[in-house]
Amino acid sequence: MKNIFLKSIVAFTTLVTFTSCEDPETEVAPFKPVVFKENFNPDLLGEDEYLNYNGWKSFAEIGTVEWTEQDDEGNGYIQFTTFSSGTGNPVNVAWAITPAINLDNSQNEVLTFKSAAEFVTDAGNKLEVYISTNFDGNNVLAATWTPITANIAGLATNLPSGSPDGTLNVDSGEVDLSSYTGTIHIAFKATGSSTNSNLDGSLRVDDVKIYDKTL
Template sequence: MFKTNRIFAIFIMILMHIMTCSCVQDDDFKVPYDLGIEENKGLEALLASDAIEVSMAELKLKYANNYRKPVLIETDIYIKGYVSSSDKEGNFFKEIFLQNVPENPTAGIKVILNQVETYNQYNFGREIYIKLKGLYVGEERVGNGVITIGGETATDQYGTTVKRMTENQRTRQLFRSQNTLELQPLQLNFSEVNANHLGLYVQFNHVEFADNLEGKRYFDPVQDFDTLREMQTCTNDIGYSKFPLETSSFATFKDILLPLGNGTIKGVIVKTFDGSTIVLALNDLSDVNMDDNRCIPLGIEDFDIIFKEDFDLAVDDTDLNFDGWTNFAQAGKVKWKERSSDGNGYAEFNPVGSGNASNIGWLITPGITRDSDSHTYLNFKAAQNEVRSASNTLEVLISTDFDGSNVLSATWHPLDASLPSQTTPSNEFVDSGLIDLSSYKGILYIAFKVKGNGRTTSLSGAYLIDDIYIFEKE
């Protein structure tokens, strides 16, 4: 009798296991039941409904078009994404980041929820569907620039923000598919990173930690929450190009010594708590491989300087009139000024108080002859002062057919440079990085073009330029 009951019990256990693990494949909307019956049914219902899939870019645009106030989604739409973050090692908390595709992603978004150890369900690379109706899209902190999906809003003296989803919202509106895909990290250089990369899984190559961090650990114990450690690379640069790594005080690897070598590092592009700085955050230490020899950066002495202007001969508060330079007001009456402060000269375009509805000013270098096949780079420093609107812009342009006088008849090509933004502290100079001019030959002219407004304080900020160099190296 005992033996018969034991055999029957084993049979029941096997039958239950088969029922639990079986997959239903009779139509395109079915997913394995091992995701959980309720979650499985929820995803099936979503995909079989009239709900419309929207892209992450479309969803984020709803917030931008609402004057950056949280938007309640009231229509039947959903997004699909792939988990790019993992809280398994404690470096993320009650949040997951999604990117739009597993390879060469172009958009990412943050999701905040009242759940810890999310990696157990929303594991790295897992395909996720979010039913958006009834949820909010906005920022978790006013002005931090990280577009986030949340479950409700709250308002204080700083503005309105989105808050975490409740557990009920999460279970009813976040669904996993059966797919966990291998994410291919987006290959980037430090100088290429911008706000469009937030939430993406990326890789930096030829990276090492700064020289002064030898013997330091990922987390600084004198700090309470997060530590920034400076990474550097010297590929194709004069000196080092730098970028910060952020580590949480809750990370399991916080007390590990930083590696001393050079190599690769992978992680998620995020922002610091206050939103002021774009940083890299690790999922785990397996994404750090720095076993190669440290790099030796090129110095200015390795290049020939073929053009230099530091504006140290500037006469304060006069229209810029350096020999060979072109100072042209395309709109309005404001021109670039010579400025001098504490012994440092620079050029400034400031439309404040001009009264003009539009001010457009060009500052153009003398012609620089380049006929060789050598590598040629432009480098300069730029700052902003009280720029409060995206309508105020600084552009850097190059021409090979400018005749020295007819600015608007010349052909001008935009150059990709690191420039100060609205969030950059006033008067803090930003290094442009090395801008490759090697594809241009003949007589080169570099232009700095500013668009501004002189009627309202919200549109009338200033831009500053200093320390312009053009280098050549065979």
């Protein structure tokens, strides 16, 4: 009886150990090939530095504030905020754009990402997501950008029913990209203000993935 009890304890401990050590980056089922994945490795990020990471494009359309790299206790992500920026820009618009992503070797692709909004109290302080098939990697405003409909953190976006406003972590859900082929870029566009305290909240993005949902 004692041996049976000990074996049960060992089996339970082993199950808990393997479950708790599961890599969250492999939660997209192993039967769904990943086309693109970026979880912003904190070991490669420069805290509070403007985005200059692994082929991503940073661009300030209006004002001088750009997306920054962040490491919160080992969790890397990118963030846009005008809080204490000291720039005096009444309007700030900044883009964070993925490297080129080739969809020719996959099908039934879906995009997922996570976003967060902290101290966002006005709909003008917002995060938008776009896709382009003709961005050349440099000239952001010369490209054609199509809005992406997804669950996005903030007051002016498509929040899940019952979600609180202000501080919010949101899973985008699966965004269908199956109609696209060739090279694409995904862009995260943030709007805020360095002079209006109602528009200086923090907008964050993490865990950007595109994977083949064929199986």
